[in-house]
Amino acid sequence: FVAEKCRLIIFAESIYWPVFSVATAAAIVASQATITATFSLIQQALALGCFPRVKVVYTSRSHHQIYIPDINWILMILCISVTAGFKNQSQIGNAAGTAVVIVMLVTTFLMILVMILVWRCHWTLVLIFACLTLVVEGTYFSAVLLKVNQGGWVPLVIAVAFFIVMYGWHYGTVIRFDIEMHSKVSMAWILGLGPSLGLVRVPGIGLVYSEIATGVPRIFSHFITNLPAIHSVVVFVCVKYLPVCTVPEEERFLVKRIGPNNFHMFRCVVRYGYKDDHKKDDDFEEKLFDNLFTFVRLESLMEGSPGSDVSSILNQQTIQSRDAMWNNNNNSIPYSSADLSITSVDSIELADSPMYMSQPLTCSIPTSSQLVEIDEIEFLNRCRDAGVVHILGNTVVRARRDSNCFKKMAVDYLYAFLRKICRGNSVLFNVPHESLLSVGQIFYV
Known part of the structure; x- marks a missing residue:
C-alpha cells in the first residue's frame, strides 16, 4: 500500500x-x-x-x-x-456555474421568441424544442439554486448593478428625447421670422446637432432668442443609430430643405448601424457637404423637369446613383460642379425631347433653374470658406418638486451622475473645440 x-x-x-x-x-x-x-x-x-x-x-x-x-x-x-x-475554489466555481446556467436559460428563451416571431415555426416544433431544452437546463438550474448562498449570489449582484445602470440611462434618455420632441419649434414660427430669421445673418455655416429628425429643435430657438445673429446657412444634423447591422455608405446621409430657398436651411439625417464605426470619420464634415451640394444639384434637376414634386423628400440612394452615373460618364473629362450639373441637364433634355434628335448640338444655354443652382452652390462654398460652427445642445433634465422618490432618484441622481461621467456630445461627434458652441437649457419633468 x-x-x-x-x-x-x-x-x-x-x-x-x-x-x-x-x-x-x-x-x-x-x-x-x-x-x-x-x-x-x-x-x-x-x-x-x-x-x-x-x-x-x-x-x-x-x-x-x-x-x-x-x-x-x-x-x-x-x-x-x-x-x-x-x-475558496468551490465558491468561485459556484459563481461561475450560476452565471453559465442563467446565460443558458436566457439564450433558450430568446431562441423560443425567435422561432415564434421571426422564423414563424409551428407551435408543435417550438413546444418540442422548449420541452427538451428546458428539461436539461431546468435540472442544472435547480442544482444551482442550492448554491446561491455559497457564492452564486455574485453574478446576480453584478447583473442587478448593470441592469440599474442601463435602465437608469435608458429612462433618462427617453424622458429627455420626449421633452425635445414636444418642445420643438413649428415651421410656421420659422416662416414668420422671414428669410433673415429676424436676426443678422453672418457669413458661415452653422451645424446644429439634435436628436430629433423632424421639426426645428428647441435649442435653435433658444439660441436665436439669446444671440442677435445666426449663420447664413443652417444645417440641422441628426445622427441616428439604427437597430440594424450596418448602413451602406450610399444610404447614410439623407438631406432635405427646410423652408423656402432663400432661407438656406437644410436638414441632414446621418444613419449608422451597430456594427458601423460610431466614431465619426475625419472626413465626416466633407461627406456632409458633398451630399448637401449633390442635393442642391438634384433639386435643380427636379425643378427643371416637368411634373416634378420639388417639395417631396429626396431619397439619398437616388442621389448617390445619380452621382455614380455622372462619374461613369465623365471619367476622362475634368469638370467643375457647375459644369457637371449643366451637362447632366442638357443630356436629359436631349434624351426626352424628340425635336433635338435630328439637330446637332452646338451650344448649351443655362436655364433659370441652372443659374439659381450655380448661384446657390457658389453661395454655399463662400459660406463654407467663411467658417463652420458646430452648435451642440446641452439639455439638463430635472425632476419636479412634486415628483415621487423613484423619479427623483432616477433623474436627479442616477441619470445626472451617468451623464456627468460619460463622454460628451462634442467628443462623440469628434467636433473640434475651436469651432464648438454649446447651448444649455434646463427642463423639469
Whole structure:
C-alpha cells in the first residue's frame, strides 16, 4: 500500500506542471473570450442607446477590433475583488456555474421568441424544442439554486448593478428625447421670422446637432432668442443609430430643405448601424457637404423637369446613383460642379425631347433653374470658406418638486451622475473645440 501511494505521489508530481500549463493556457483563452464578448455587448448597447457613452478605441482599420478602456478596468476590478474576496475554489466555481446556467436559460428563451416571431415555426416544433431544452437546463438550474448562498449570489449582484445602470440611462434618455420632441419649434414660427430669421445673418455655416429628425429643435430657438445673429446657412444634423447591422455608405446621409430657398436651411439625417464605426470619420464634415451640394444639384434637376414634386423628400440612394452615373460618364473629362450639373441637364433634355434628335448640338444655354443652382452652390462654398460652427445642445433634465422618490432618484441622481461621467456630445461627434458652441437649457419633468 505504501509503495502504491508513493507511485501515485510521484505520478502526480510528474504531471503537475503539464496540467498547470494547460490550465493556465485555458484560463488565458477564457479570459480573452470574456473580454471580447464584453466589449462587443457594450458596443452594441451603446449603439442602441442602452448604456452610458464610454470611450471606444478601434485598434484596427482592416478588422473590426475594438478596445473599451473603462470596461477593461471594471473587469479587472471585479476579477480581483471576486478572487480576493472568496479565497475558496468551490465558491468561485459556484459563481461561475450560476452565471453559465442563467446565460443558458436566457439564450433558450430568446431562441423560443425567435422561432415564434421571426422564423414563424409551428407551435408543435417550438413546444418540442422548449420541452427538451428546458428539461436539461431546468435540472442544472435547480442544482444551482442550492448554491446561491455559497457564492452564486455574485453574478446576480453584478447583473442587478448593470441592469440599474442601463435602465437608469435608458429612462433618462427617453424622458429627455420626449421633452425635445414636444418642445420643438413649428415651421410656421420659422416662416414668420422671414428669410433673415429676424436676426443678422453672418457669413458661415452653422451645424446644429439634435436628436430629433423632424421639426426645428428647441435649442435653435433658444439660441436665436439669446444671440442677435445666426449663420447664413443652417444645417440641422441628426445622427441616428439604427437597430440594424450596418448602413451602406450610399444610404447614410439623407438631406432635405427646410423652408423656402432663400432661407438656406437644410436638414441632414446621418444613419449608422451597430456594427458601423460610431466614431465619426475625419472626413465626416466633407461627406456632409458633398451630399448637401449633390442635393442642391438634384433639386435643380427636379425643378427643371416637368411634373416634378420639388417639395417631396429626396431619397439619398437616388442621389448617390445619380452621382455614380455622372462619374461613369465623365471619367476622362475634368469638370467643375457647375459644369457637371449643366451637362447632366442638357443630356436629359436631349434624351426626352424628340425635336433635338435630328439637330446637332452646338451650344448649351443655362436655364433659370441652372443659374439659381450655380448661384446657390457658389453661395454655399463662400459660406463654407467663411467658417463652420458646430452648435451642440446641452439639455439638463430635472425632476419636479412634486415628483415621487423613484423619479427623483432616477433623474436627479442616477441619470445626472451617468451623464456627468460619460463622454460628451462634442467628443462623440469628434467636433473640434475651436469651432464648438454649446447651448444649455434646463427642463423639469
